[in-house]
Amino acid sequence: MKLVIINYGAGNIQSIKFAFKRLGIDAVLSDDAEEIKAADKVIFPGVGEASSAMAKLKATGLDKIIPTLKQPVLGICLGMQLMCNHSTEGDTTGLGIFNVDVIKFSKEVKVPQIGWNEITNLQSEFLTSIPENSHMYLVHSFYAPKCAEMIATTHYELDYASALQKENFYGVQFHPEKSGVVGEQILKNFLSL
Template sequence: MIETKNTQKESQSTPPSGAGGLVIINYGAGNIQSIKFAFQRLGIDAVLSDDAEKIKAADKVIFPGVGEASSAMAKLRVTGLDKIIPNLKQPVLGICLGMQLMCKHSTEGDTTGLGIFDVDVVKFSKEVKVPQIGWNEITDLQSELFTDIPENSHMYLVHSFYAPKCTEMIATTNYELDYASALQKDNFYGVQFHPEKSGVVGEQILKNFLDL
């Protein structure tokens, strides 16, 4: 288990426990630094890396993403990470586009995903403003990832594509319709929202991930 410290000052001098600590996959997607800073506030100095051996040796892995699905998957294929990520055995958390790429397919760029979650990602209709930007509620919370998280908590989201409701859904959000705002299968977790930008509730979710 990765231990958390109480202050950022401690995080700068004390690495996470365990052989590999916390690794944030660095494949050129956005929001990587904001996630790193969020963990620093929790006392964890995460490593940014695209090195397969470092990722496989990590205690916990964050798979971030802000951007376009097909170009992001192309970057993963260049480094071979498209083969590494689905075979990881430690807890893995996909955030925003990271979660979407863990699904079977995305209509954004007609993109084949990593196939971890058995659901296809689709676009919101023209009946609503796209992208969805801002705060929205998460409900139907069904995972240890949401320990001490109240129902109807507000999280920050920025996205035009979504994962429909499915058997691997562990949280729901409504925007035009109810959709899966979080997914889980075995050691793999995914959240459509940005915990690193969601205040104390998002911070608690990141703490919960560290405690898995």
Template structure:
């Protein structure tokens, strides 16, 4: 199996690579369109700020490529947020794969949300074998509100979409690569799709 992690300067690439290595898969880091298109599975990682991340994607043409991919694609954290149509972080136009706009948590809670939180309403093969209300590791100040593409939700200030799916595109707000055995199971499930 060829697994490609899209390389556009996102911050959590090495930990994702190590997580897949523990599962016996050597992921390839690439920004080459042909190599990404030829992959069996694609990871769209992300740690950072939305507008600068989108600028990097536009500079390399990856903003046009990613929405056309037909194999399973998993967006992680900022990767998931950039798959949405818009983010209020830097007033950023996203890739438009998910029809939802990302917004910032209110001032009534501490941001960023850092640490373990429950993920519930699990509704996808991505969560096969994962108990309802499992804890995942999250670090973020912006979130996707509940919407039609929701496949998991989390409560922090409001109930929001902690995972999204549309066709072959999956997005998780949490970091499966840092979420212990349940996070590892999410990655295994993705590999088996």
């Protein structure tokens, strides 16, 4: 299986690569459109700031390639947020895969949300064999509100979409690569899609 991690200067790439290595998969880092299109599975990672991350995608033309991919694609953290219509972080137009706008938590709560939190209301074969109320690791100040493409929720100030799915596109706000046994199972589920 050829697994490509999109390389556009976003953080957390090495921890994702190590997580798949533990599962016996040597992921390839690439910003080459043809290599990404030829992959069996694609990871769209992200730790950083939305507008600068989108600028890097545009500079390589990957903003046009990602929405056209036909194989399973998993956006992680900022990767998921960039797959949405828009983010208020840097007033950033996203890739428009998920029909929801990303917004910031209010001043009533501490941001970023850092640490372990539960995922609930699990739907989709992507989350098969994941127990309801499993704890996942999160680090974020912006979130996708509840929407039609939501396949899991998390509560922090309010219930929000912690996982999204539309056709072959999947997105998680949490970091499966840093979420222990349950996170590893989610990555296995992605590999078996």
